[in-house]
Amino acid sequence: MFEIVFLGTGGSIPTERRNLPAIAVRFQGKIFLFDAGEDVQRQYVKAKLGLNHPLYIFISHIHGDHVIGLPGLLLRMALLGRLRPLQIFGSEELIKYVKAIQDSIGLATTFEANVYGIPSDFVFEDDGIKVRAFPVDHRGPALGFELTYERKRGKFHPERALALGIPKGPLWHQLASGHSIELEGRVVTPDEVAEPPPRPLKIVYSGDTRPCDTLRDASRGADVLICEAMYASDKADLAAERGHMTARQAAEIARDAEVRHLFLTHYSPRYEMEDGEPILQEARSIFPNTVLARDLMRVRLSRTDFAIESPPHQ
Ligand SMILES: [Zn+2]
Numbered sequence: 054m055f056e057i058v059f060l061g062t063g064g065s066i067p068t069e070r071r072n073l074p075a076i077a078v079r080f081q082g083k084i085f086l087f088d089a090g091e092d093v094q095r096q097y098v099k100a101k102l103g104l105n106h107p108l109y110i111f112i113s114h115i116h117g118d119h120v121i122g123l124p125g126l127l128l129r130m131a132l133l134g135r136l137r138p139l140q141i142f143g144s145e146e147l148i149k150y151v152k153a154i155q156d157s158i159g160l161a162t163t164f165e166a167n168v169y170g171i172p173s174d175f176v177f178e179d180d181g182i183k184v185r186a187f188p189v190d191h192r193g194p195a196l197g198f199e200l201t202y203e204r205k206r207g208k209f210h211p212e213r214a215l216a217l218g219i220p221k222g223p224l225w226h227q228l229a230s231g232h233s234i235e236l237e238g239r240v241v242t243p244d245e246v247a248e249p250p251p252r253p254l255k256i257v258y259s260g261d262t263r264p265c266d267t268l269r270d271a272s273r274g275a276d277v278l279i280c281e282a283m284y285a286s287d288k289a290d291l292a293a294e295r296g297h298m299t300a301r302q303a304a305e306i307a308r309d310a311e312v313r314h315l316f317l318t319h320y321s322p323r324y325e326m327e328d329g330e331p332i333l334q335e336a337r338s339i340f341p342n343t344v345l346a347r348d349l350m351r352v353r354l355s356r357t358d359f360a361i362e363s364p365p366h367q
């Protein structure tokens with residue numbers, strides 16, 4: 054079961070109700086954090102994410118609204134005695150940024166915090182989880198991320214193995230590991246005793262971007278697309294000029310890529326008064342399965358389940 058926790062859904066400027074971009078994806082005790090907008094540390098605590106879990110941080114680009122919370126989060130973890138190393142992935146500029154903070158305010162951590170400059174086709178893999186970066190079309194270098202979880206093999210059925218006369222032991226192990234075996238002159242293949250691998254689960258995060266093919270391709274068939282939607286269509290020119298998307302454009306990508314669920318985030322404070330309704334309605338007219346992300350909203354996702362837990366309205 055995946056859990057997506059929106060820690061910040063604002064764009065550019067935090068508002069009373071929304072922090073700046075940060076999305077945590079929790080899976081099997083590990084946390085994958087995408088962007089670290091201002092005050093992510095308090096949101097992290099409010100969301101009860103815990104400060105000592107295995108943590109991998111992916112930064113989409115070096116704009117202030119996506120990185121200003123990073124030093125605070127590291128500082129908090131250090132003050133509270135985190136010992137477990139963590140890894141941070143982003144651009145070469147991110148390395149300079151973290152180093153400048155460390156040098157200027159003497160930020161020392163109680164744990165190893167390695168920052169890696171990554172290419173735009175970077176792939177991170179860990180125990181069935183794959184996070185693939187892809188370039189997007191913003192102002193300056195910027196990345197989106199595609200997180201997939203894939204099981205290489207389907208469920209093994211001992212009763213099928215027994216029915217074929219295969220004795221329990223090393224032969225079962227070979228079949229369960231995906232290898233054919235030979236028994237009394239007959240070859241038994243893994244698909245005779247195991248189900249096919251389940252479909253991969255996929256979560257895609259756009260970062261900041263204009264509509265682009267790389268995002269559309271990465272989103273193909275995704276369970277969840279988390280997409281920026283800075284403006285409504287009446288500000289389409291502004292969106293293009295500033296390297297952002299309209300809600301309509303986000304919804305078109307979701308529709309074209311046949312995603313299951315679209316979550317809109319990073320929408321402008323100008324829609325705050327109307328509670329984001331213009332953004333949401335515009336997107337839903339094209340892609341009905343659209344949700345407006347809110348701070349501290351949680352999404353639980355597996356191959357069979359999908360549930361949204363919304364925080365009480367503030
Ligand atoms: Zn931004």
Ligand SMILES: [Zn+2]
Pocket residue numbers: 114116191261
């Ligand atoms: Zn930006």
